[in-house]
Amino acid sequence: MGHRVTLKPSAHSFEVPEGQSILQAGLDAGFMMPYSCRTGVCRTCRGTLLEGRVDYGAVHPTYLPDSDKAKGYALLCQAKPLSDVVVEVHELAGVAGIRPRKIPCRVEKIERPAPDVAILNLRLPMNENFRFLAGQYIDFLLKDGKRRSYSIANPPRPEGVTALELHVRHTPGGAFTDQVFSTLKVRDLLRFEGPLGTFFLREESDKPIVMVASGTGFAPIKAMCESALQRGLKREMTLYWGCRAKRDLYMLDVPQGWKADNFRFVPVLSDPTPECQWIDRTGFVHRAVMRDFPDMSGVQVYACGAPVMVDAARRDFVAQCSLPAEEFFADSFLTEADKAPAAAAAS
Ligand SMILES: Cc1cc2nc3c(=O)[nH]c(=O)nc-3n(C[C@H](O)[C@H](O)[C@H](O)COP(=O)(O)OP(=O)(O)OC[C@H]3O[C@@H](n4cnc5c(N)ncnc54)[C@H](O)[C@@H]3O)c2cc1C
Ligand code: FES
Known part of the structure; x- marks a missing residue:
């Protein structure tokens, strides 16, 4: 037997068929709830259970410790209702009519x-x-x-x-x-x-945008920047692209060619060799961001690429640079190796 889920604050509500996650049923019903990995690892889909009971699903304690459950948190890509439930989650605008x-x-x-x-x-x-x-x-x-x-x-x-x-x-x-x-x-x-996924620009905000990419995490950032520049978006945009050596900045000429008064590009190498002849920024890419933005209380951050970079950026930007946690958006490029603990929790 299925159960009814009501989302707050929107009051949208839908049936969750037996065995389905709250996220999947909500997406099927046409409500855009935040998500990325759908495997219980990235925590993008985290919601707060206000009423009712859920089966938390195959989630490793690293990603949903008991202390989080005690606060009412659940990862909605894994959670299945055991009764009618009310969940607090912020739905997203801007995807009307776009279905996978x-x-x-x-x-x-x-x-x-x-x-x-x-x-x-x-x-x-x-x-x-x-x-x-x-x-x-x-x-x-x-x-x-x-x-x-x-x-x-x-x-x-x-x-x-x-x-x-x-x-x-x-x-x-x-x-x-x-x-x-x-x-x-x-x-x-x-x-x-x-x-x-829901890694896209939050158009309702007018805050300056800080983008952080590592390796091929440049891909969605490229789409976002090109789209924003084509549309003449007026918000300040600063893009940091971090790689180990210069040859890993595999499209360096592309962001270097984006010309707009409100756009700045900062390439960063963590491990330059003498052949790189690199005179620009070095070190971990998220550290370069923190040096330039010691106070992030008024910006939005979009981070993409290696999970280790995304996790460090989220942790340090919020803890050390006053970034509001809800202004950090990310797609973490998780592989099977990263998902293995979650898979083990499921078996
Ligand atoms: C939302 C999202 C977007 C992404 N976008 C991109 C992108 O644009 N570009 C990009 O390059 N990547 C991206 N990725 C990563 C991509 O999806 C793949 O995970 C990656 O390319 C590796 O795939 P694969 O099949 O080659 O390796 P996998 O089969 O995932 O294996 C990866 C590594 O883990 C090891 N491994 C496999 N199974 C296990 C296990 N059970 N336990 C331990 N180790 C194991 C393998 O030997 C290998 O070394 C994205 C990931 C996500 C979640
Ligand atoms: S989408 Fe649920 S944990 Fe990643």
């Missing part, structure tokens, strides 16, 4: 701008007019039932697009990227579901 779909696509071009980075250009069926928000991602649906997520790097168009650009970093031993870097070729057919 399963779509076939062909590989149109594969470029290798760095030894461990591939840029995949995908061609969608001509009648698709795929609509998404800059910053969202797609899930490749692999033959064995696995899914792998990749952020869209090209900006959307109001009428939709029939081509997608993805930036894929090779994870040696990885089920999908080992294929991308060995056997995948032009004209191969793939299937994906998308658009997914």
Whole structure:
């Protein structure tokens, strides 16, 4: 038997069929609740249980300790109602009419701008007019039932697009990227579901924007910046892109070419070699941000890339630079290795 969920403060309400998570049922009902990984790791979907009981699902205590449960928190991508429930969660505007779909696509071009980075250009069926928000991602649906997520790097168009650009970093031993870097070729057919996720600009705010990317975390940030600059967004935007060495800044000329009075680009290398001939910023990328923005009480932050960078940025920006926790938005590029503790909790 299903149960009824009511969201506060919106008062939207929907049925959750037996066995389904609150997040999935809410998305199916057309309510845009925040989420990213959907595997109980990133905590983007955290809501507060105001009434009723839930099965917290397969969540490792690292991501939802008992102290959080005692405060009423639940990860809604895992939580299943055990009674009718009321949950506090802030729904998002701006995604009306954009629903994920399963779509076939062909590989149109594969470029290798760095030894461990591939840029995949995908061609969608001509009648698709795929609509998404800059910053969202797609899930490749692999033959064995696995899914792998990749952020869209090209900006959307109001009428939709029939081509997608993805930036894929090779994870040696990885089920999908080992294929991308060995056997995948032009004209191969793939299937994906998308658009997914809620990593997109909060347009209702007028706060200055700080963007932080590490590695291929540049992909959704590129889509966001290009979209914002095309639309003439007036908010101050500062982009920090951190990599180990200069060759890892695989599209350095692209952000260097974005010219606008309200846009500033700061590349940062954590491990420059003498061959880099680097005279610019060095160190951890989130530390460079903190040096320039010691007081973040009035900004919004969009961070994307390696989980270790996203976690450090969230922790230190809030604790040391007064960033309001609700002004930090992120997509953490979790792999199966990162999700393994959550999977172990499920078994
Ligand atoms: C929202 C989101 C957006 C993303 N966007 C991008 C993007 O734009 N670009 C990008 O490059 N990446 C992105 N990622 C990461 C991407 O989805 C993949 O996780 C990554 O490319 C690795 O995939 P893979 O199949 O090659 O490796 P996986 O199969 O995930 O394996 C990764 C590593 O973990 C090891 N491993 C596998 N299973 C286990 C296990 N059970 N226990 C321990 N170790 C294990 C493997 O040996 C390998 O070394 C994103 C992730 C998320 C969640
Ligand atoms: S979306 Fe629920 S923990 Fe990531």
